[in-house]
Amino acid sequence: MNLTRDLIFSILYIVGMVGIITWRRKQKDPALFFYCGTWTFALMLTYFIVLEIFYASFYFLIPLAFFSIFAFFYFTEKRRLLNGLIFNLFLISFGAYLLLLLFETQNIFIGGIFALIAVPALLILLFGIYILVVFLIWNGIIVLKRESRSLANLLTLLLGIALTLYIVATVFLINYLPAWINVLLSGIAVILIYLFIVFYNFMTVSFLYQFNRPRYNQNYIIVLGAGLINGERVSPLLAKRIDKAIAFYWAQSHATLNPPILLMSGGQGADEKLPEAIAMKNYALEKGIPERDILVETNSTTTLENMRFSKELMDRESSGGAYRAIFSSNNYHIFRAGLFAKQAQLKANGIGAKTAFYYLPNAFLREYIAILMLHKKRHMIVCCTIFGLTGLLALITLIA
Numbered sequence: 001m002n003l004t005r006d007l008i009f010s011i012l013y014i015v016g017m018v019g020i021i022t023w024r025r026k027q028k029d030p031a032l033f034f035y036c037g038t039w040t041f042a043l044m045l046t047y048f049i050v051l052e053i054f055y056a057s058f059y060f061l062i063p064l065a066f067f068s069i070f071a072f073f074y075f076t077e078k079r080r081l082l083n084g085l086i087f088n089l090f091l092i093s094f095g096a097y098l099l100l101l102l103f104e105t106q107n108i109f110i111g112g113i114f115a116l117i118a119v120p121a122l123l124i125l126l127f128g129i130y131i132l133v134v135f136l137i138w139n140g141i142i143v144l145k146r147e148s149r150s151l152a153n154l155l156t157l158l159l160g161i162a163l164t165l166y167i168v169a170t171v172f173l174i175n176y177l178p179a180w181i182n183v184l185l186s187g188i189a190v191i192l193i194y195l196f197i198v199f200y201n202f203m204t205v206s207f208l209y210q211f212n213r214p215r216y217n218q219n220y221i222i223v224l225g226a227g228l229i230n231g232e233r234v235s236p237l238l239a240k241r242i243d244k245a246i247a248f249y250w251a252q253s254h255a256t257l258n259p260p261i262l263l264m265s266g267g268q269g270a271d272e273k274l275p276e277a278i279a280m281k282n283y284a285l286e287k288g289i290p291e292r293d294i295l296v297e298t299n300s301t302t303t304l305e306n307m308r309f310s311k312e313l314m315d316r317e318s319s320g321g322a323y324r325a326i327f328s329s330n331n332y333h334i335f336r337a338g339l340f341a342k343q344a345q346l347k348a349n350g351i352g353a354k355t356a357f358y359y360l361p362n363a364f365l366r367e368y369i370a371i372l373m374l375h376k377k378r379h380m381i382v383c384c385t386i387f388g389l390t391g392l393l394a395l396i397t398l399i400a
Contacts, residue, residue: 009043055105060097070086085201088201098117136361137164155362178398209338218260220323238276242284264294265277266306303333311344311345331355332363
């Protein structure tokens, strides 16, 4: 019975994956990871439910409850940091569920899944900090070789060096320092752990936001501006944002014969010869987009202004009526841009253009710092509280 059940599910999974890959490869936007991942999750959930019915247990209701809570919050409002926290609670409950089910059923398949999760997690716990340091320094060197030597492009390298110094100080100096100083320094470790948890939550919600797949019924696509080359030409990074919007434009046009308006949003910087939106419009015209389907917003200088001024323009164009809009930016930027859209009271989610892999760690680190600054009071209170408590413990240790 067990072998027959597992064989049936294995065949279903393989047939389903082959069908999905065949179907999606014919589409302009295959999104194989999204569709294959969804199929994997759905069939795995079905397998667990069937298995538990066989053993007359219903442990799956626990992670399912967490996932339902996450799904409710996520589909109600995707642009929310809380979504990452709830999803991570689901992952923790799912890991505990797998362990419980493994003891209950002694199922080899579940044991394999648990090993795939547990072994990497154990390695990260044991060696994660050292792997991270090596990766950050390596990535920082790669970015320096391929990009300009600005402070923004030095973030991964600087973080790698800072963590190296912290590890060296912890390993070699801890035995030579007074106990009260070691207690005080432990506060730094706790703060680093807190900041890592915040970073992990941010990465989780940013990853989930990549799966946003808007329907082909949009009235506008806002393309967020970026710097120009020599103050007049679209940069490769900005070109990817425009190309992503153009791809959606043609996909919707073919699907519904009703293409959206491309709204190019970007003002003129002090070192630029023309507004970014005009350069973006010229690029779209060269790509074959009709001029009638392009609007320009040339006053914004920040992402928040992109959203506010674009909303004002769309409100005017729609005569105050209802409309549907999305925005296009690079994949590492769309979640924070979504937060700014929410702040501007613009109901719009983002579609992300791909970014070179080597650039992503530095870019996400920059986004994370920006997210920290958006809620700096909250994080300052937490960090000051941690440092205050460890300072009190250090004082007690010194007196004692």
